[in-house]
Amino acid sequence: MRIDLHTHSTASDGTDTPAELVRNAAAAGLDVVALTDHDTVGGYAQATAALAGTDLTLVTGAELSCRTGGTSMHMLAYLFDPAEPQLYEARELVRDGRVPRAHGMIDKLQALGVPVTWEMVARIAGDGSVGRPHIATAMVELGVVPTVSDAFTEEWLANDGRAYVGKQEFDPFDAVRLVKAAGGVTVFAHPGAHKRGETVPDEVVAGLAAAGLDGLEVDHVDHDEPTRTRLRGLARELGLLATGSSDYHGTRKSVALGECVTDPEVYAQLAARATGAQPISAV
Structure with a gap:
């Protein structure tokens, strides 16, 4: 089994x-x-x-x-x-806190020179509960990182990373x-x-x-x-x-x-x- x-x-x-x-x-x-x-x-x-x-x-x-x-x-x-x-x-x-959190991380990424937008992340998330993997996927699409896992570093989205926002x-x-x-x-x-x-x-x-x-x-x-x-x-x-x-x-x-x-x-x-x-x- x-x-x-x-x-x-x-x-x-x-x-x-x-x-x-x-x-x-x-x-x-x-x-x-x-x-x-x-x-x-x-x-x-x-x-x-x-x-x-x-x-x-x-x-x-x-x-x-x-x-x-x-x-x-x-x-x-x-x-x-x-x-x-x-x-x-x-x-x-x-769940209700996930959307403002995502906006906060997008704002931080934009300040770091990453042209990710809420529209991109929302498209990737679809009807799902939005989270960091959706933002990471947008970063892959933009060529910022090669894989989703590479976005989960201190440089980007890892806990206490440069673009991290608590929830x-x-x-x-x-x-x-x-x-x-x-x-x-x-x-x-x-x-x-x-x-x-x-x-x-x-x-x-x-x-x-x-x-x-x-x-x-x-x-x-x-x-x-x-x-x-x-x-x-x-x-x-x-x-x-x-x-x-x-x-x-x-x-x-x-x-x-x-x-x-x-x-x-x-x-x-x-x-x-x-x-x-x-x-x-x-x-």
């Missing part, structure tokens, strides 16, 4: 539509895929409809933007009730509490991804575990083997589940669906803990 619990569609910063993501996941030989767009559930309906004719199971979710002690982090939330009012309002607050984010302890209240489960996404900037200290992870965090995303393309070994040990010490995922973004990144996967027993435990929603299979 092949299970990928972290993917993105055009509902946020992926390049596959939700329907294409489902079809591509089935073609890649996955049995279970989670749709975890940034701070939105906008792709659920299309992804669910695309399950017809496949043997794929869809896990609904979202990747929540969080910050603790000045450090950004992402929280994967699975199988929560998307209509639960408190979590819904908190997600909308974060409205969840406190991770609030995120765990809100998702749990909405019947969902939480996994700390790519906790050891040092290339992305400063990482959260282990003592904060321990505090999140005590507050109800369910797991750590251990097997991830941004984690080398020593990091995976350390995180697996930390998960075991704190009683957390260890997941694996691709963090697939379509053609925006070179990562393939199913490049890292989750153990079926771990997936079963996550699904069993959720009461807000259940995995969806084709009828």
